[in-house]
Every structure is written in C-alpha cells, then in structure tokens.
Amino acid sequence: MTPEGKRACVIGSGFGGLALAIRLQTAGVQTTVVEARDRPGGQAYHWRKNGFTFDAGPTAITDPAGLRELWLLTGHDMAADIELMPVAPSCRLMWPDGTMFDHSNDPRALQKEIARIEAADIAGYDALLSHATAACEEGYRRFATTPFLDAVSMVEAAPALARNQAWRSVYAVVSKHIRHEKLRQAFSFHTLAIGGNPLTTSAIYALIHALGQESGVWWPRGGTNRLVAALVRHFERLGGTVRLGDPVVKVHTLGTLVTEVETRGGWRERFHAVASNADVVHTYRDLLGDSHRGRQMARKLTRKRFSPSAFVVHFGLEGSWPGIPHHTILFGPRYEGLLKDIFEHGVLPQDLAIYLHHPTVTDPSLAPEGKSTFYALVPVAHLGKLAIDWQEVGPVLEQRILAEVSRRLIPDLADRIVTKFRYAPSDFLGDLNAHLGSAFSLEPTLTQSGWFRPHNRDDVIANLYLVGAGAHPGASIPGVAAGAKATAGLMLQDLAG
Numbered sequence: 041m042t043p044e045g046k047r048a049c050v051i052g053s054g055f056g057g058l059a060l061a062i063r064l065q066t067a068g069v070q071t072t073v074v075e076a077r078d079r080p081g082g083q084a085y086h087w088r089k090n091g092f093t094f095d096a097g098p099t100a101i102t103d104p105a106g107l108r109e110l111w112l113l114t115g116h117d118m119a120a121d122i123e124l125m126p127v128a129p130s131c132r133l134m135w136p137d138g139t140m141f142d143h144s145n146d147p148r149a150l151q152k153e154i155a156r157i158e159a160a161d162i163a164g165y166d167a168l169l170s171h172a173t174a175a176c177e178e179g180y181r182r183f184a185t186t187p188f189l190d191a192v193s194m195v196e197a198a199p200a201l202a203r204n205q206a207w208r209s210v211y212a213v214v215s216k217h218i219r220h221e222k223l224r225q226a227f228s229f230h231t232l233a234i235g236g237n238p239l240t241t242s243a244i245y246a247l248i249h250a251l252g253q254e255s256g257v258w259w260p261r262g263g264t265n266r267l268v269a270a271l272v273r274h275f276e277r278l279g280g281t282v283r284l285g286d287p288v289v290k291v292h293t294l295g296t297l298v299t300e301v302e303t304r305g306g307w308r309e310r311f312h313a314v315a316s317n318a319d320v321v322h323t324y325r326d327l328l329g330d331s332h333r334g335r336q337m338a339r340k341l342t343r344k345r346f347s348p349s350a351f352v353v354h355f356g357l358e359g360s361w362p363g364i365p366h367h368t369i370l371f372g373p374r375y376e377g378l379l380k381d382i383f384e385h386g387v388l389p390q391d392l393a394i395y396l397h398h399p400t401v402t403d404p405s406l407a408p409e410g411k412s413t414f415y416a417l418v419p420v421a422h423l424g425k426l427a428i429d430w431q432e433v434g435p436v437l438e439q440r441i442l443a444e445v446s447r448r449l450i451p452d453l454a455d456r457i458v459t460k461f462r463y464a465p466s467d468f469l470g471d472l473n474a475h476l477g478s479a480f481s482l483e484p485t486l487t488q489s490g491w492f493r494p495h496n497r498d499d500v501i502a503n504l505y506l507v508g509a510g511a512h513p514g515a516s517i518p519g520v521a522a523g524a525k526a527t528a529g530l531m532l533q534d535l536a537g
C-alpha cells in the first residue's frame with residue numbers, strides 16, 4: 041500500500057511544520073497546514089515598517105543541504121526559489137576589554153584568530169574540532185532523523201553518547217582542550233542558539249560548532265521571511281494547502297485516534313493523520329485537553345525544564361555600517377554568572393550579553409537606500425522563572441540595550457533611529473502559544489533529549505505526531521528540519537499500512 045490519497049493536517053507553519061508538509065505532499069498525501077497567525081514561518085515571522093524588513097527570529101542558516109533536500113525530493117532546485125548568500129565572518133565576538141574574535145569556517149582564518157588570543161590553544165582546538173565533528177556525525181547525521189520511540193533506541197544510542205562524553209557539558213569539554221577563558225566562551229556559547237546553557241548542556245551539542253564549520257553560515261536574499269515564502273511556494277506547487285489566520289482550537293479524538301481538527305473560525309475537517317508543529321504544552325493541554333492523554337501529557341510536560349526566552353529590540357537606522365558584520369556578540373563582563381542568572385536564578389542581570397543582527401551589511405534590500413536594519417537580542421529567563429511585567433520593564437531594557445550598542449559600536453545611534461519596536465517573552469507566549477514564553481521549547485539537557493524528549497509519534501494516540509522544537513531532536517532550523525524527516529518517515533509508514 042502507498043499513502044497516496046490519504047489526508048493529513050499539520051498544525052503550525054514553522055520550519056518544522058513546513059518541512060513535514062512538503063515531505064508528506066511529495067509522497068502523495070493530501071496535506072493541509074493550518075496556521076494561527078496571518079503569516080507563515082512561526083518564529084521566522086516578519087514585519088515591514090517604514091520600508092525596513094525585520095525578520096523576527098532565526099538569522100543564521102546552517103546546513104542548507106537539509107533544506108535543499110525538500111526540493112530535491114521532487115527533482116526541483118531550491119536555488120530557483122531562494123538564493124542563499126554566504127556570510128563571513130560567520131560571527132564576530134567582542135568583549136568589554138576590546139578583544140575581538142571572528143568565527144570563520146575557513147580553517148586558516150580561524151587558526152589566525154585563535155593565535156591572536158592564545159597561540160597555545162591551536163592544538164587544543166584541533167582536538168576539540170575532532171570531538172565536535174564526531175558528535176555531529178552521530179548526534180546529528182545519524183540520530184537527529186531517527187525517531188526515538190522506545191527505551192531500546194536510547195540503549196542503542198548509549199555507546200555513541202559514551203564515545204562523545206555526553207554526560208559532560210559543552211563548556212567542560214571545551215575547557216579540557218582550550219585554556220584561554222575567552223576562547224572557552226568562543227567555542228561554547230553556540231548552545232544558546234538552541235536554548236541550552238553551555239555550562240550544563242551535554243557535550244554532544246558541541247556538534248553545533250562542527251555543523252557550522254562544515255556547512256558555513258548562509259543568509260536568504262531578502263531575509264529569512266523569503267526562505268519561508270519559498271517553502272510555502274514549493275509546498276503549494278506540489279498541491280498542498282495552507283490556511284492562515286485561523287488557530288486550531290481543538291483536535292478531536294475517538295478512543296486512541298485523532299479524528300478531526302477544528303479551528304476558531306469554525307472550519308472542521310477529518311484527517312487520517314494529524315501532526316502538531318505548535319508548542320508541545322499548548323498541543324496537549326489546549327488542543328487535546330478533552331482527552332485523558334492530552335491532560336496526562338500536559339501534566340508531564342509542564343514539570344520539565346524549559347529553555348529561556350529572549351528580549352529583542354528591532355531598529356532601523358539612518359546610515360550604513362560596512363564595518364559591523366552580519367552577526368556580532370557583545371559579551372558582557374561575566375559569562376558563568378550571567379548564564380546562571382538566566383538559566384537558574386531567573387533574575388534580570390545588570391550586565392548584558394547582546395547578539396546584534398545586522399542583515400543589511402550582507403543584503404541591503406532589507407532597508408531603504410542608505411539605511412540599515414538591526415536587531416539586538418538578549419537572552420532572558422522564561423516567564424516561569426522571571427515573573428515581571430514586560431509592559432513596564434520592556435521600555436527600560438530596550439533603552440539599556442540600545443545604550444550599550446551605542447557605547448560599544450554606534451555612538452550616535454539615538455539620533456539615527458528611524459523606527460524601532462521590541463519583542464518580549466510575553467509576545468512569544470501571546471503570539472506563538474510558547475509555554476512560559478520560552479524561545480526554544482524544552483531545554484536540550486541530556487535527560488530531555490532523544491527518547492526523553494516528546495516523541496515524533498504520540499505513544500498512545502496512534503495517528504497523532506509532533507514536529508518542531510519541542511519534539512525530537514529539538515530547536516534550530518537544522519534541528520526541526522531533521523525532526524520533520526523523522527516524523528514524515530513514521531507518518532508515511534503508518535499511512536501506507
């Protein structure tokens with residue numbers, strides 16, 4: 041039997057939802073994506089203001105091959121729908137004492153950067169890269185697309201976890217090989233991009249550095265929103281349907297089967313299979329709350345650790361800054377202390393570490409001529425740890441962030457602002473139904489990864505599936521695209537049965 045002629049619904053149009061929908065539609069499953077918001081993309085939402093384009097979330101595209109595969113399945117060429125531009129340096133790091141470090145996937149350039157800070161660490165870096173490459177091979181290439189449905193699959197992964205010293209943290213493994221504290225930060229901070237604390241996240245996630253080195257960092261011309269638009273165009277070309285601006289309010293079940301999906305607008309349809317790309321707690325608690333399984337899973341999930349949130353200031357400026365790279369991290373005076381404040385103590389720190397996004401240096405089309413688009417992001421504790429009124433605190437934090445960017449990079453920033461707005465943890469909750477306003481769903485700790493993470497297919501409801509940051513393997517565009525492959529494999533197998 042083939043799955044052709046079967047009907048599937050994907051709730052949510054994040055990268056994971058769209059990647060899954062393309063895979064299903066490619067295999068002949070008539071697929072409908074239902075999205076709550078007026079635009080697709082989920083965390084990769086966008087706004088256009090005063091001629092500026094502001095992309096909301098993801099800014100660094102790594103492993104484009106994982107996305108290209110979605111087109112190759114039907115012999116299409118992704119490049120015909122979206123151009124990916126290389127970004128170099130891949131990221132600049134700046135410390136308060138003026139030290140700078142440019143990440144690059146050119147090994148020679150990277151070696152030079154290491155030598156500028158601590159030549160003795162070059163040999164250690166080679167050993168670290170070997171560790172990260174092995175972790176990438178097993179943790180990403182082998183296991184990210186494999187659904188972990190039972191404890192046996194975890195036992196099978198155990199030797200690989202042991203080989204990669206998965207019980208140690210990324211920071212501990214980096215510190216084993218690298219002596220200089222700034223270089224330790226330079227090679228461990230990457231876990232923040234998936235919501236993980238470098239001090240506690242399993243060393244298997246050193247794979248993020250290796251993946252960046254292998255694939256480089258890319259930018260879709262016109263912005264991340266154009267990549268989302270390209271995925272939607274490709275899905276619709278294959279015959280898929282996208283419904284926007286109509287949140288799902290209920291997933292109906294009968295016994296241990298999902299039967300129908302119902303939206304706020306009153307649309308209600310029957311499907312052979314349903315996959316949720318929406319937040320995992322929202323899915324079980326709100327959409328499946330009438331079922332025993334929904335309530336049981338919601339209880340279980342709300343006891344887990346969730347990743348931090350983020351506070352983002354978007355701003356458009358008069359002028360251009362060819363000397364400010366596409367990606368910059370402005371480290372603050374503390375690393376370990378700041379991470380503890382965010383991940384453990386749940387306080388708003390006095391010092392800031394800022395990620396500055398400057399897409400117009402790569403792609404001037406995101407702003408009117410002679411102007412520049414930026415966003416400045418600080419990781420902050422999620423709403424469960426940091427219960428503050430963001431309406432009140434937001435404007436103050438925005439001022440602190442802009443003042444710091446001004447002090448360190450753009451002295452007359454305040455005079456150059458054409459437009460600005462902010463995005464707070466409460467917006468992640470309100471706009472995306474993200475539990476506790478978390479920006480990356482469940483924290484990627486070892487005990488919340490693999491089999492311990494929500495499964496790509498529900499254990500009880502036989503035709504209910506998950507895809508996206510909250511499910512295996514976890515957050516990031518490569519992560520959710522790999523997860524979509526795992527989920528699609530299960531769905532196509534089940535639908536063919």
Ligand SMILES: Cc1cc2nc3c(=O)[nH]c(=O)nc-3n(C[C@H](O)[C@H](O)[C@H](O)COP(=O)(O)OP(=O)(O)OC[C@H]3O[C@@H](n4cnc5c(N)ncnc54)[C@H](O)[C@@H]3O)c2cc1C
Binds near residue numbers: 055084288322350515
């Ligand atoms: C600020 C920020 C920066 C990031 N930077 C990077 C980066 O540079 N590189 C990278 O690879 N990753 C990055 N990430 C992570 C990456 O963006 C995410 O992990 C990924 O986009 C999540 O995709 P997803 O498939 O889980 O879906 P999401 O993006 O979470 O989308 C879920 C969708 O479900 C919809 N939905 C929710 N409830 C309902 C409902 N009831 N009915 C219908 N629809 C519903 C939502 O509206 C949303 O569209 C970043 C994340 C953030 C927040």
